[in-house]
Every structure is written in structure tokens, then in C-alpha cells.
Amino acid sequence: MSVLEGRGITKRFGGRVAVEDVSISVDAGAVAAVIGPNGAGKTTLFSCLTGASSLDAGAVVFDGADVTSLGADARARLGLGRTFQRVSVFGSMTVADNLLVGAEATRRTPLWRGLLGRTDPRAAGDASRVERVLALLDLEELRDVEARTLSTGRLRLVELGRALCGEPRVLLLDEPASGLSDAETEGLRAVLRAVAADGVGVLLVEHDVRLVLDVADHVYALAQGRLLSSGTPDEVAADPAVRRAYLDRAPS
Amino acid sequence: MLLTLQLALAGLAFGSVAALSGIGLVVTYRATGVFNLAHGAVATFIAYVHWELVARQGVPEVVAAPLCVLVLAPVLGVLGYRAVFRPLQQRDATPAEALVTTLGLFVLVVGLTTVLWGNSAKRAPSVFATARWDVGDLTIRSDTVVQLGVVGLVAIVLAVLTGPTRLGADVRAVVDRRELALLSGVDVDRVNELGWAIGTTLSAITGLLLAPGLSLTPYGLTLVVLETFAIPVLARLSSLGVATVAGLALGVAQAELSQVHVTAEPFATALQGLQSNLLVVALLGGLLLLPSLREVGDAGTARSFSSRHVRRTSLRRSALLYGTAVVLLASPLTYPAEQLRQAQAVPGLAVVLVSIVVLTGYGGRISLGQAGFAGLGALFFAKLSTGAPELIALVGGMLAAGAIGVLTGYPAIRRRGLFLALTTFAVGVTVSRFVFESPSLTAGVDVNRPSLFGLSLAGDHTFYAFELVCLVVALLVVRNLRSGPLGRALVAARDSEDGARASGLDIGRLTLFTFTISSVMAGLGGALLAQTALAFESRAFDPVSSSLVWFTAVVVFGADSAAGAVLASGLFVAMELLTGTSDAALLPIGLLAVLLGRFPGGVLNGLVALRRTAPAPVVVRQLSPTGKALVARR
Ligand SMILES: Nc1ncnc2c1ncn2[C@@H]1O[C@H](COP(=O)(O)OP(=O)(O)OP(=O)(O)O)[C@@H](O)[C@H]1O
Numbered sequence: 001m002s003v004l005e006g007r008g009i010t011k012r013f014g015g016r017v018a019v020e021d022v023s024i025s026v027d028a029g030a031v032a033a034v035i036g037p038n039g040a041g042k043t044t045l046f047s048c049l050t051g052a053s054s055l056d057a058g059a060v061v062f063d064g065a066d067v068t069s070l071g072a073d074a075r076a077r078l079g080l081g082r083t084f085q086r087v088s089v090f091g092s093m094t095v096a097d098n099l100l101v102g103a104e105a106t107r108r109t110p111l112w113r114g115l116l117g118r119t120d121p122r123a124a125g126d127a128s129r130v131e132r133v134l135a136l137l138d139l140e141e142l143r144d145v146e147a148r149t150l151s152t153g154r155l156r157l158v159e160l161g162r163a164l165c166g167e168p169r170v171l172l173l174d175e176p177a178s179g180l181s182d183a184e185t186e187g188l189r190a191v192l193r194a195v196a197a198d199g200v201g202v203l204l205v206e207h208d209v210r211l212v213l214d215v216a217d218h219v220y221a222l223a224q225g226r227l228l229s230s231g232t233p234d235e236v237a238a239d240p241a242v243r244r245a246y247l248d249r250a251p252s
Numbered sequence: 253m254l255l256t257l258q259l260a261l262a263g264l265a266f267g268s269v270a271a272l273s274g275i276g277l278v279v280t281y282r283a284t285g286v287f288n289l290a291h292g293a294v295a296t297f298i299a300y301v302h303w304e305l306v307a308r309q310g311v312p313e314v315v316a317a318p319l320c321v322l323v324l325a326p327v328l329g330v331l332g333y334r335a336v337f338r339p340l341q342q343r344d345a346t347p348a349e350a351l352v353t354t355l356g357l358f359v360l361v362v363g364l365t366t367v368l369w370g371n372s373a374k375r376a377p378s379v380f381a382t383a384r385w386d387v388g389d390l391t392i393r394s395d396t397v398v399q400l401g402v403v404g405l406v407a408i409v410l411a412v413l414t415g416p417t418r419l420g421a422d423v424r425a426v427v428d429r430r431e432l433a434l435l436s437g438v439d440v441d442r443v444n445e446l447g448w449a450i451g452t453t454l455s456a457i458t459g460l461l462l463a464p465g466l467s468l469t470p471y472g473l474t475l476v477v478l479e480t481f482a483i484p485v486l487a488r489l490s491s492l493g494v495a496t497v498a499g500l501a502l503g504v505a506q507a508e509l510s511q512v513h514v515t516a517e518p519f520a521t522a523l524q525g526l527q528s529n530l531l532v533v534a535l536l537g538g539l540l541l542l543p544s545l546r547e548v549g550d551a552g553t554a555r556s557f558s559s560r561h562v563r564r565t566s567l568r569r570s571a572l573l574y575g576t577a578v579v580l581l582a583s584p585l586t587y588p589a590e591q592l593r594q595a596q597a598v599p600g601l602a603v604v605l606v607s608i609v610v611l612t613g614y615g616g617r618i619s620l621g622q623a624g625f626a627g628l629g630a631l632f633f634a635k636l637s638t639g640a641p642e643l644i645a646l647v648g649g650m651l652a653a654g655a656i657g658v659l660t661g662y663p664a665i666r667r668r669g670l671f672l673a674l675t676t677f678a679v680g681v682t683v684s685r686f687v688f689e690s691p692s693l694t695a696g697v698d699v700n701r702p703s704l705f706g707l708s709l710a711g712d713h714t715f716y717a718f719e720l721v722c723l724v725v726a727l728l729v730v731r732n733l734r735s736g737p738l739g740r741a742l743v744a745a746r747d748s749e750d751g752a753r754a755s756g757l758d759i760g761r762l763t764l765f766t767f768t769i770s771s772v773m774a775g776l777g778g779a780l781l782a783q784t785a786l787a788f789e790s791r792a793f794d795p796v797s798s799s800l801v802w803f804t805a806v807v808v809f810g811a812d813s814a815a816g817a818v819l820a821s822g823l824f825v826a827m828e829l830l831t832g833t834s835d836a837a838l839l840p841i842g843l844l845a846v847l848l849g850r851f852p853g854g855v856l857n858g859l860v861a862l863r864r865t866a867p868a869p870v871v872v873r874q875l876s877p878t879g880k881a882l883v884a885r886r
Pocket residue numbers: 013017018036037038039040041042043044045085
């Protein structure tokens with residue numbers, strides 16, 4: 001059952017089309033992946049799905065409801081978690097506090113409550129959820145370390161942890177393995193499987209082909225903003241159009 | 253018809269000077285990436301030097317004016333760049349830091365002017381002898397012609413400089429793509445020095461031409477030049493052509509407005525306000541209506557001058573800190589009334605400064621209009637207290653300030669950095685001009701101290717105790733803004749807006765919230781200040797000598813340090829007591845602000861860091877994505 005769906009998404013920057021008429025669907029409990037050369041429009045597609053940028057055409061459907069007009073924060077509160085290609089953690093906070101924000105921010109609490117120093121009764125489970133996620137991502141030892149001092153690989157995990165703490169229904173990860181060591185990537189693979197097994201739909205953008213072939217149930221290949229091909233990892237890997245798109249690319 | 257022409261000529265005279273000032277701001281901004289908030293202060297300083305040379309030392313005008321404009325001004329510009337802005341650039345400071353540094357420069361230069369020449373008004377000499385020619389019925393003044401000529405000359409010089417020369421190409425390269433220019437071997441230093449030199453030269457011309465028409469005081473001329481910010485704003489910080497036209501057009505429009513007459517009442521007052529404040533209205537209108545300014549680089553939030561660390565003070569240390577503070581603040585209660593009265597300004601000012609901490613330190617938003625909120629709180633308190641119990645009036649004043657705070661918060665949701673700084677400044681100036689300085693609103697306003705359930709607080713000791721209670725309440729609010737889910741949400745939004753939004757935080761709501769809290773708090777502080785003085789004085793809530801100076805002081809003492817804000821308030825009052833003038837604190841604060849590049853988290857944090865003997869910070873030149881791509885390609 002699809003939990004997140006993009007229908008005919010189109011996004012232009014000035015005259016330049018970054019994403020054109022792309023339809024995509026993420027099932028609960030499954031891992032989908034978007035692949036494509038640099039500049040293919042993967043991150044832009046993510047921004048459209050999460051609400052970080054507006055669409056020029058198309059619609060985004062979350063859990064059966066049209067969320068196209070909702071902002072990024074409202075979609076996040078509904079259960080749409082994400083990470084960024086350019087990590088955006090809260091640098092001056094500790095790792096544990098970063099995760100705690102992820103848990104707290106999905107609830108909308110009256111701000112005066114905080115002003116008067118009252119606590120939210122719904123906050124009771126936050127601490128234990130943070131602990132669980134810290135354990136899952138093997139970040140327990142870094143709990144009290146200020147985030148800005150960490151390596152990119154660790155920051156990606158912190159960001160993933162923050163998203164997980166919001167108990168997302170669907171998780172969008174933009175290049176989660178870039179900057180990760182081999183061991184960390186191995187850990188990520190296990191985490192992704194565990195998250196999907198929990199019933200969360202996962203959509204990832206990834207250049208690490210091995211990781212994609214290994215964990216994805218469904219692959220979408222983009223090139224120059226258009227959907228080239230989609231299907232199981234093997235089908236897409238065998239598609240001549242995909243091969244051509246990758247071979248056309250000037251060697252970098 | 254004749255009158256219209258005559259007025260147009262007068263308007264052109266002022267408009268051309270305004271245009272020159274605007275052009276100077278745009279040139280410096282495009283060439284160096286820094287919007288020079290000290291532009292007006294530099295103009296004033298050089299006008300004073302000119303006065304000193306001509307009126308006091310008897311230097312002939314043919315020597316004095318060129319010396320000021322062509323030697324002193326560019327030298328100051330280049331020195332300022334080398335001493336202050338180049339180190340910032342080398343550290344890769346954010347534009348917000350550079351902006352605050354210009355504010356520090358402003359405070360420093362005004363402070364220097366006051367120390368050297370005092371506060372009393374001077375009569376500035378005219379650079380050019382004024383002749384009049386009668387053409388038919390029309391009188392043409394020679395200074396109009398000269399000023400228009402100077403604008404034309406400047407336009408030609410700038411056209412040549414940015415034209416098809418090697419230097420022009422360099423300037424354009426730096427302006428368009430700073431980091432690319434850095435990599436492709438353009439002499440960025442030279443372009444920067446040129447940008448500053450041109451900017452200060454034009455500000456000197458502005459100062460020398462404007463001063464004779466006004467009486468020369470440190471703040472008066474400065475504010476007039478600050479009003480010309482309308483011109484770079486209308487030019488969206490980029491087009492010199494638009495800046496020239498906007499300057500001339502505003503000058504003419506302002507002059508022609510004096511012909512318009514209305515008698516129907518609300519309009520008559522509004523028109524009167526408009527007639528003397530067209531530039532202010534254009535500044536605010538331009539900022540609110542323009543979708544964006546063409547800012548250089550990413551303006552960022554104010555996070556960069558908050559302290560770099562989340563402080564986790566131990567309970568014992570904070571108990572000690574707050575204990576000392578309470579004892580210090582409460583000690584005046586033991587003084588006789590005479591001395592106590594002098595300490596009464598401390599808690600009120602501290603509340604206002606803490607409100608800046610809320611907005612800038614916690615909310616990450618620059619606010620250059622805080623005195624406007626404070627003044628509204630004071631004025632509405634005073635107005636309401638004629639008909640209602642003082643305590644209710646006090647709440648009313650706070651709410652009035654809060655209402656304007658919310659209105660300012662709306663545009664602030666989408667604005668950052670320079671754009672927001674100018675918007676808040678414009679709001680402050682507008683409130684000051686149209687409310688505080690409007691005789692119909694402020695004449696004969698009585699200010700009384702409140703009474704609490706029948707207990708009068710009019711006595712100096714009881715009133716001071718009441719002020720302390722207010723300060724403690726403000727500090728408790730601040731503590732709650734700093735801790736718990738709300739505190740984390742604010743820090744999160746400050747650290748990474750994208751990340752905060754993706755986690756589910758509503759940035760707009762948080763922004764409005766901080767603006768509301770901050771302005772309500774400022775309103776309280778303002779009302780306390782008015783109750784201290786037992787009068788409403790518009791001068792106490794001036795958009796320049798209060799707003800800008802207060803903001804600078806808060807940043808110097810650590811934008812996210814409430815304790816620093818309280819300390820700053822004590823410093824202001826103590827310096828005034830010691831020296832007898834409220835401008836005494838300007839020099840140290842300006843100096844520290846200019847040095848902020850070396851103490852990024854503010855003075856207190858700088859001292860703490862020194863004591864911790866932290867390893868010297870590694871200077872990493874960060875390149876923007878474009879720059880990185882270019883390096884990678886090489
Ligand atoms: N804010 C923007 N303004 C203008 N153009 C943009 C913007 N964001 C992206 N683009 C353009 O849209 C196209 C798609 O960019 P996008 O970042 O989505 O690609 P991507 O597939 O994520 O690439 P990469 O693998 O490098 O991350 C690119 O050509 C890019 O230059």
C-alpha cells in the first residue's frame with residue numbers, strides 16, 4: 001500500500017526544468033530508491049515531495065490525503081521524515097538534544113506552555129525513544145558530544161536519528177551513505193532494513209550502487225529531470241536507456 | 253507653476269546629495285559585500301573635521317575641502333578596510349557579522365566625534381560661496397548647480413571605473429561572483445580598498461554638502477544620512493542608475509509635497525508627517541513592498557555572533573553568578589534616595605537589553621528597532637494611565653508594543669540578515685517620527701509610577717524594588733526560553749532552519765512568538781525607563797542613539813547572554829554617572845564591537861574562552877559550493 005505518492009511532479013527554476021512530470025510511489029514497509037547522474041533532479045524531487053519547495057505542476061499524496069498545499073513542517077508533523085544531502089543538524093546542540101528535537105517537534109504544543117516552564121504530558125516517551133534510536137544507530141557514546149564537532153558520516157547518522165525520533169511513516173534520505181565509512185555503511189544497511197521491517201516506507205537517493213541494489217525493492221532512474229525507467233533493481237540495471245544515461249556522462 | 257519649478261530646483265539640490273550618499277552605499281556594498289551602517293557617522297565625522305579646519309584653524313576652503321574629501325576620506329576608508337574588514341573576510345565571517353561590525357564602527361565614530369567636539373551644535377561652513385542668479389522670475393542658487401554637477405561627475409567617474417577597463421572588469425567580477433574572482437586571481441584586496449575609498453569619499457561629500465543646511469551635531473547629521481538608506485533600498489542594492497534617479501526623485505517629491513494642503517484632520521497630520529519624512533516612508537515602503545534585495549552572498553541569520561557553545565553551567569556556578577548579580581542589583585536599596593535615583597535606570601534598561609537578547613541571541617534575528625518597541629510601551633503606558641490604574645496601563649503599554657512587534661514579525665519570517673536589519677531599523681525610525689515626535693500624541697503626557705493593590709510605588713526605594721521584580725520576571729521568562737522543548741526549538745531554528753522545518757517546527761510561528769515576547773519585554777523596559785524619568789522623552793527612544801547603540805552593546809556583551817545584557821545596562825548607567833554624559837559608553841562599546849571579529853561570541857565569552865586557554869581556532873577558508881566545484885575541477 002502506497003504511503004507517499006508524487007503525481008506528475010514538475011519543477012522549474014527560471015526557464016530551466018529540473019524535474020518534469022515525474023510520478024513516484026513509496027510503499028509502507030518497502031525501500032524505494034532514486035538513482036541518476038549529478039544534476040538529474042533527485043534532490044529537487046525530494047524537495048517537492050517534502051514541501052521544502054513548491055511545485056509547478058503535479059500533486060503529492062500522503063497516506064491518501066493531498067498534502068500539496070502543506071508546508072514542509074506540516075508534512076513533517078504528519079509523519080514525513082527526511083534527511084538532507086547537505087547535512088543540516090543543529091550544530092550547537094548535543095547529539096541527544098538533536099534527537100530530542102526530532103521527537104518533540106512533531107507535536108504541536110502551545111508555545112506559552114514552554115514560556116511558563118510547563119512540561120507537556122505527551123513528552124513522557126521522548127527520552128526512551130531517543131535512547132532506542134541512539135542504540136539503533138550506535139551513537140550512544142556520542143550522546144553528549146556537541147554535533148558541530150562530528151564527522152560528516154556521524155552527522156548523517158545524527159540526522160537520520162533525528163528523523164527516526166519523529167516516528168515517521170515515510171522516510172526520505174538524500175545520499176545517506178555519502179561520507180560514511182564502510183563499516184558505517186554496513187550499519188546503515190541494517191538500519192534501513194530494520195526501519196522498513198517496522199512498516200516505514202523508505203525512499204532514498206543514493207550513488208552507492210551496491211547499497212541500492214542490495215536494499216531497494218524498487219528503483220526509479222532519473223536523467224535530466226525525467227523518469228527514465230523504473231522497476232526492480234535488476235530490471236532497471238538491465239535497462240539500456242539507464243546504461244546510456246550513465247555512459248553519456250563525461251567522466252569526472 | 254513658478255513655485256513648482258522653484259521647489260523642484262530646491263528638491264534637486266537635496267536630492268542630488270541624497271543620491272550621492274545612496275550611490276556611495278551601493279558602490280561599497282557591491283564591491284565589498286558590506287553594507288556600511290557607519291556611512292552617516294563617517295559623513296558627520298568628516299564634516300566636523302572640515303568645521304575644525306575652516307572655522308577653528310582658519311584653513312582656507314580651497315585647501316580644507318579637498319583635504320577632507322580627497323585625502324582624509326579615502327585614507328579612512330582604506331584604513332578601516334585593512335584594520336577591521338579584511339581580518340573579518342579572512343576569517344570568512346558571515347555578512348551578518350560584517351554588518352554588526354559596521355554598526356560597531358558607527359558607534360565608535362560617533363563616540364569619537366562626541367569626545368573630540370562635544371554635543372553642542374556647530375554652524376558648519378559652506379564649501380561653496382552661494383550665488384544666486386535670476387532667470388526670469390526663477391532664482392537659481394549656485395549650490396544647486398554645483399551639487400548636480402558633483403553627481404554628474406561622480407556618475408562619470410564611476411562609469412569609467414566600472415567600465416571597459418581592467419579595473420572595471422575586476423570590480424564586476426568581484427561583485428558578481430566573489431568566490432570565483434578569488435580563485436581566478438583578481439586582486440580582491442584592491443577592489444575592496446577601492447570600494448571602501450569610494451564609499452567614504454562619497455559620504456564625506458554628503459557630509460560637507462548637507463552640514464551647512466543643518467546645525468552640526470553628532471547624531472543629527474548622522475540620522476539624515478541614515479535616512480538616505482531609502483535610496484540603496486529602492487535600487488535593490490544594485491543599480492547605480494536607479495539610485496541616482498531615486499535620490500533626485502525623492503528630493504523633488506519631498507520639496508513639492510510642501511505645496512500640498514489638506515485640512516481634514518487625520519490627513520492633515522499624516523501629510524505633515526509625510527512632508528518631513530518622505531525618505532523614511534520610502535525606506536519602510538521599499539523594504540515592505542520589494543520582494544527581495546539583491547544581497548551579496550548568503551545573509552544568514554544572526555547565529556554567527558551568538559556564543560559558539562551551548563553553555564552548561566554547573567548549579568553552583570550559576571547560583572554564585574546569580575547570587576552576586578542579585579546582591580549587586582539590590583545593593584542600591586540601601587542607598588539614600590539621592591544616589592538610589594541614579595541607579596533606577598539600570599533595571600529598566602536591562603529589561604530592554606534582555607529583550608534584544610531574546611530576539612537576536614535566541615531567535616537569531618537582527619533587530620535594529622528595539623527602542624521603538626520600548627518607546628511604544630512607555631508612551632501607551634503614560635497615555636492609558638490617565639484613565640486606568642497604572643498597573644493595567646503598564647500591561648496595556650506592553651501589549652501595544654507587542655502588537656507592533658507582531659506586525660514587524662510578519663515580514664521577518666521571510667527576511668534575514670541585512671534585509672531584516674534594515675526593515676527593523678525602518679520600523680523604529682517610522683515609529684519614532686510618526687508617533688514619538690508627533691506633538692499631538694506626546695505633548696503634555698504625564699508619567700506616574702504605578703501602585704500595587706493600594707501600595708504606592710512612587711517612593712524611590714519601593715519603585716526600585718518593583719523594577720527589580722520586573723527584571724527578575726523578565727529573566728525567568730528568558731530562562732524558560734532557554735530550556736526545555738521551547739528552548740531546544742529556538743536553538744534548532746537558529747542553527748538550521750531547514751533542519752528545524754524538516755523536524756516539524758513551524759518557523760513562522762516561532763519567529764512571531766520571539767518577536768512578540770521580545771517587543772512586549774521591550775515595552776515593559778521602556779515603561780520602566782519612563783517611570784524612572786517621570787516623563788516621556790522621545791529622545792530616550794531614539795532610533796539611532798538608542799536602538800543602534802543598544803543593539804551593539806548587547807552583541808558586544810554576548811548576543812545570547814542575558815547576564816551580559818544586565819551588565820551592559822549597568823555599564824551605560826555607570827559611565828553616564830562617572831562622566832556626566834550618556835555618550836561616554838560609546839567609545840568602549842564601539843571599539844569592542846569593531847574587535848568582535850576577534851571575539852566572535854562577545855566579550856564575556858571571549859574572556860571565558862581565554863581562561864579556558866582553548867587552542868587557537870583553526871582558520872579554515874570555507875568556499876561556497878561554486879568555489880568548491882571550481883577547485884575540484886583544477
Ligand atoms: N535553487 C535552484 N535554483 C536554480 N537551479 C537549481 C536549483 N536547485 C537545483 N537546480 C538545478 O536543477 C537541476 C537538478 O538539481 P538537483 O540538485 O535536484 O540534482 P541531483 O540529482 O540532486 O544532483 P546531485 O547528484 O549532484 O545531488 C540541476 O541542473 C541544478 O542546477
